[in-house]
Amino acid sequence: MPIVYEVPTHLNVSDTIVFGLGAHQLVRVAAGGSLAYLVWDQGSALAPEVRGVVACLLIVASAACALIQPGGRPLDRWALAGLLYVVAPRRYAWRRAEAMSRVTARDASDWASSSPELDWVAPAALDASTRRRSDS
Numbered sequence: 001m002p003i004v005y006e007v008p009t010h011l012n013v014s015d016t017i018v019f020g021l022g023a024h025q026l027v028r029v030a031a032g033g034s035l036a037y038l039v040w041d042q043g044s045a046l047a048p049e050v051r052g053v054v055a056c057l058l059i060v061a062s063a064a065c066a067l068i069q070p071g072g073r074p075l076d077r078w079a080l081a082g083l084l085y086v087v088a089p090r091r092y093a094w095r096r097a098e099a100m101s102r103v104t105a106r107d108a109s110d111w112a113s114s115s116p117e118l119d120w121v122a123p124a125a126l127d128a129s130t131r132r133r134s135d136s
Contacts, residue, residue: 025066028076032062 014022021029036055043051065075 021066024074028066028074029062032058032065035062 014024017023017026036058039058040051040055043054046054068075070078
């Protein structure tokens with residue numbers, strides 16, 4: 001009898017854990033249920049009707065984030081993309097970077113040991129081989 005191996009052909013499909021929900025969907029539903037319970041249990045300053053409505057809205061929102069996926073992405077990722085779009089600047093200003101000056105010998109005979117002055121390194125941190133010739 002030959003040995004038969006199962007070749008996985010569903011590599012881009014998430015595993016289902018319970019009720020046909022994947023792990024990420026189950027976490028979204030559980031988080032929404034936890035927030036709804038928190039509002040219901042700890043919101044004693046609110047009227048019971050208001051607590052019930054807010055808790056139901058949280059459950060519906062978490063179920064929507066878990067189950068509705070336009071474009072193959074969950075609603076919370078769409079909400080994050082929209083938020084990043086709103087806070088991102090609309091115009092970018094191009095500015096010319098300051099040119100780096102090179103320290104070279106006057107007669108250009110010592111060109112191999114010349115080096116650029118680095119803006120991000122403090123002058124005191126430079127070692128003796130990279131200091132300006134005018135400093136020595």
